[in-house]
Amino acid sequence: MPIQIYNTLTRKKEEFTPLEEGKIKMYVCGPTVYNYIHIGNARPPIVFDTVRRYFEFRGYDVQYISNFTDVDDKLIRVANELGEDVPSIAERFINAYFEDVSALGCKKADVHPRVTETMDIIIDFIAALIEKGYAYESGGDVYYRTRMFNGYGKLSHQSIDELRLGSRIEVGEKKQDALDFALWKAAKKGEISWESPWGSGRPGWHIECSAMARKYLGDTIDIHAGGQDLAFPHHENEIAQSEALTGKPFAKYWMHNGYINIDNEKMSKSLGNFVMVHDIIKNHDPQVLRFFMLSVHYRNPVNYSEELLSTTKAAFDRLKTSYHNLKHRLEASSGLTDNNQEWGKKITALHEQFIAAMDDDFNTANAISVLFDLSKLANLYLLEKNTAESVIKEFINEYEQLFSVLGLSLETETELLDEEIEALIAKRIQARKERNFQLADEIRDQLKEMNVILEDTPQGIRWKRG
Known part of the structure; x- marks a missing residue:
């Protein structure tokens, strides 16, 4: 087309x-x-x-x-x-x-x-x-x-x-x-x-x-x-x-x-509701702002609010989490290949849907819907008892290709943990190994107070800034 x-x-x-x-x-x-x-x-x-x-x-x-x-x-x-x-x-x-x-x-x-x-x-x-x-x-x-x-x-x-x-x-x-x-x-x-x-x-x-x-x-x-x-x-x-x-x-x-509205009002000098990008990206991941903008077709108005941006961040994070779960599974992969073509066909079908959306006057809103469908499919695949390296790589390649087209990054937080937090995470891992779950939970709560949230996943312990 x-x-x-x-x-x-x-x-x-x-x-x-x-x-x-x-x-x-x-x-x-x-x-x-x-x-x-x-x-x-x-x-x-x-x-x-x-x-x-x-x-x-x-x-x-x-x-x-x-x-x-x-x-x-x-x-x-x-x-x-x-x-x-x-x-x-x-x-x-x-x-x-x-x-x-x-x-x-x-x-x-x-x-x-x-x-x-x-x-x-x-x-x-x-x-x-x-x-x-x-x-x-x-x-x-x-x-x-x-x-x-x-x-x-x-x-x-x-x-x-x-x-x-x-x-x-x-x-x-x-x-x-x-x-x-x-x-x-x-x-x-x-x-x-x-x-x-x-x-x-x-x-x-x-x-x-x-x-x-x-x-x-x-x-x-x-x-x-x-x-x-x-x-x-x-x-x-x-x-x-x-x-x-x-x-x-x-x-x-x-x-x-199209135009930008701020909290359902048209942005204008007379209303004094201008929001500078310079200020937004001090407190928010700029990639979330890009994702937010692309979530609406370019010819339609966009309504901006702090609440909507927070909701967008949660959605964007879900997509990236799905991708990084694939990456973690690949690291633990035994190198199996899959002769079953069904998963590959499903990925190809989503790729074609993405192209169809973008061919239709660059409909990024529909293209992003395809990304969520890709995420759901990937999460479903990771529930399989035996996953193949070849299929995981195909998923990963699709994520990276489509995100790149939209100018979106799949990187997670780049801020390094300081030595204190690293030590606490290591201590918690050891406590879990020793089945000292009370201590492990206490450390989790302590880290939460430090604005570090831990996630126990099948691929290992993940963390993010709260």
Whole structure:
């Protein structure tokens, strides 16, 4: 079955056909780096990292670009508040971004272009739009003639007349039409700026991604992706700019992930309910947050709460426990092989179900359901009187392959036991050997007070942090 993608442009699922066989050009809008990323900012990197991983799993060569907006009004405001320069603020939060998304299991893009490093390309892009009549200079600013582009509104499915009703010219703007948007902004006194044919200034937000996508991926790309909030006006404006310049379709498929709600309320600055990833992963395993995000289809809203994250951790731990029980059994295996093909057939059937789920517009929620079915099957197999090394290895390989596709780690707690806890566990093991169960229980309780929980399993003693 071919991969199906819901295309925002056509508002339907479409069979994915790359522009070039076996290769995919993918651009994902990155953050404006003036603060740590909040949980809403984290969803696109997780979602589209998973999309990328799945394409690679299916044999595609993916060229993946994700930008940084490292100069804009927010960065200038924060720099002024802190008494620092814009590049210092940007560098700090770019580094913080990499730390956070790396902890969430996201691979780096092939290129992470920055606006400040692409300025010549952006200026040339704007100049070409002016030459073609799609843009005009006005008092040091440059604006895009929105009405001149016949396809405006095709991504957001709004007519130019509908858009006009909600538009207006703000104080200080020098545009000819309320629908026109800024490509270049004249510098205000004391602001960071670059020289251009229209005077000192900096780019508007929308032109940046058009220029960077074209520089690294060409005139037409396979997939352009980002959060649902970017569909209009950001992505709509990107289409207008890029297609006006090249006369070619900008992107074949447009993908947008849904919003994040916090305790059943939409996350917003006015409500003050922003939750920073930087803070979440101080108290929670970042892999649990990734698993939580992927437990919902990417186009649906996600409701975040501490309670839901705790429930997710318990579910995630059950999957990993099942995997590690297999690993322990393998260590104790006698090397038997199994000529019965039934277990292998069941594993293969689940593998195919996983692929079917991901082929259906990257339905990670259904794919994760398959992981739980795999866990149930593995647990059932471990109840067999005689287990074969070959079957256990097949289970283990399936776990590792499917978890890797979703960017999930099967590792358990990495924090080492200190000498005191190691000694207590050894003492408890000896007490059990000597059938001194009262002492063994006392040590278990003592360890529990130290936030160490022991589990007696058929594969031996397991432990975890409480």
